[in-house]
Amino acid sequence: MAATQEEIVEGLAEIVNEIAGIPVEDVQLDKSFTDDLDVDSLSMVEVVVAAEERFDVKIPDEDVKNLKTVGDATDYILKHQA
Amino acid sequence: MAKIKPSKGAPYARILGVGGYRPTRVVPNEVILEKIDSSDEWIRSRSGIESRHWAGSEETVAAMSVEAAGKAIANAGIDASRVGAVVVSTVSHFAQTPAIATSIADQLGTEKAAAFDISAGCAGFGYGLTLAKGMVVEGSAEYVVVIGVERLSDLTDLEDRATAFLFGDGAGAVVVGPATEPAIGPTVWGSEGDKSDIIKQTVPWDRFHVGDVDELPLDSEGNIKFPAITQEGQAVFRWAVFEMAKVAQQALDAAGITSEDLDVFIPHQANVRIIDSMVKTLKLPEHVTVARDIRTTGNTSAASIPLAMERLLATGEAKSGDTALVIGFGAGLVYAATVVTLP
Numbered sequence A: 001m002a003a004t005q006e007e008i009v010e011g012l013a014e015i016v017n018e019i020a021g022i023p024v025e026d027v028q029l030d031k032s033f034t035d036d037l038d039v040d041s042l043s044m045v046e047v048v049v050a051a052e053e054r055f056d057v058k059i060p061d062e063d064v065k066n067l068k069t070v071g072d073a074t075d076y077i078l079k080h081q082a
Numbered sequence B: 001m002a003k004i005k006p007s008k009g010a011p012y013a014r015i016l017g018v019g020g021y022r023p024t025r026v027v028p029n030e031v032i033l034e035k036i037d038s039s040d041e042w043i044r045s046r047s048g049i050e051s052r053h054w055a056g057s058e059e060t061v062a063a064m065s066v067e068a069a070g071k072a073i074a075n076a077g078i079d080a081s082r083v084g085a086v087v088v089s090t091v092s093h094f095a096q097t098p099a100i101a102t103s104i105a106d107q108l109g110t111e112k113a114a115a116f117d118i119s120a121g122c123a124g125f126g127y128g129l130t131l132a133k134g135m136v137v138e139g140s141a142e143y144v145v146v147i148g149v150e151r152l153s154d155l156t157d158l159e160d161r162a163t164a165f166l167f168g169d170g171a172g173a174v175v176v177g178p179a180t181e182p183a184i185g186p187t188v189w190g191s192e193g194d195k196s197d198i199i200k201q202t203v204p205w206d207r208f209h210v211g212d213v214d215e216l217p218l219d220s221e222g223n224i225k226f227p228a229i230t231q232e233g234q235a236v237f238r239w240a241v242f243e244m245a246k247v248a249q250q251a252l253d254a255a256g257i258t259s260e261d262l263d264v265f266i267p268h269q270a271n272v273r274i275i276d277s278m279v280k281t282l283k284l285p286e287h288v289t290v291a292r293d294i295r296t297t298g299n300t301s302a303a304s305i306p307l308a309m310e311r312l313l314a315t316g317e318a319k320s321g322d323t324a325l326v327i328g329f330g331a332g333l334v335y336a337a338t339v340v341t342l343p
């Protein structure tokens, strides 16, 4: 079953918490991964890999660069989830 | 039909000794920063590397190998004359013919040991170890020397931000010989040639023909650039953290143990961030010692695992008889993982 926007943000929050140690409540749609959430380019790869597993999507390397905010990632997953 | 006598090997094989050689010149990040726009902080946080060793002109692939393998043979407590084969894994020996292994075997004092080079990038140690185990158990050699050796500084483009800080030089070696109990587990290994482009040499040697030189890349001073290793860093990182943790787990399963049984984890020293991620994914317990030799050694490809093994044993962080998971992965892409008892 496809995840809702709310479920995706919740899932991303758990992933970011696990990888970068950021409190889940800080992970909001408008937050930038690098500037606000302490997720650097390599942690971002880990976030993407975890999100792929969790939401059954493929996020190729060339698309990862465009996912600047939690909102960007959420939209991407909403659109591409199987 | 004539009856062929079968060969007779040892029941099992084990690593009996380890040795390493690190070039005398230590190169801190400051030196790397002379040629690229970066910072010590960035390099440390993205790779864990603080310094690496670069080989001088006397510290050739052969010279470093002989030093490392000599120590491994002494550590194993055997005479070099009993070494039946020498396997050298390297990508930075710049003569295609002959193999560098023959001259190393000679300088080590072996008696006409079989000697050959293999090309398996950063998985070279695991590939060599697997061959060695096979030879000992099958009976074609009583003792086998496996060497991983690189002068990656010769293959580094110091103006390339993505790789200039990454690579180092050195040699690591082990002696594999007979054992009465299993001490090298089944190898989980393979290749993914559909990704052969994500780590590669910038320019193949045959492009250096007279006539083709106009097409060769130039450095900032207009000189033709020697080939270098280039990579798609993010793609490599993704593959390493995602796929290699699975391979490491398969090697544990194949050996019939769990991470609880493990004392030491010695992954290829590619990037401390890859190492940390694997430790997390594998859920390695606190008691497992993790090699992070990359901090002061950089990525030395095939040499990284035996160099890290030697250092952990020398500092007392690991001890003889410990159970260690080793995994190498890199250009090819290729990988090899197995569980070993430390010498």
Ligand SMILES: CC(C)(COP(=O)(O)OP(=O)(O)OC[C@H]1O[C@@H](n2cnc3c(N)ncnc32)[C@H](O)[C@@H]1OP(=O)(O)O)[C@@H](O)C(=O)NCCC(=O)NCCS
Residues within 6 Å of the ligand: A041, A042, B036, B037, B038, B039, B042, B043, B046, B047, B122, B161, B162, B163, B199, B231, B232, B233, B234, B236, B237, B270, B271, B274, B299, B329, B330, B331
């Ligand atoms: C090499 C590696 C550390 C680069 O990290 P990365 O996050 O992939 O780097 P990117 O090229 O995506 O760049 C990320 C950011 O850092 C910057 N950057 C790149 N190289 C930099 C450097 N040397 N110094 C400072 N900043 C650098 C980029 O400009 C980019 O900034 P931006 O986001 O503002 O545009 C990393 O990809 C890696 O280690 N991969 C695995 C490689 C490996 O282990 N290979 C051997 C396998 S055997």
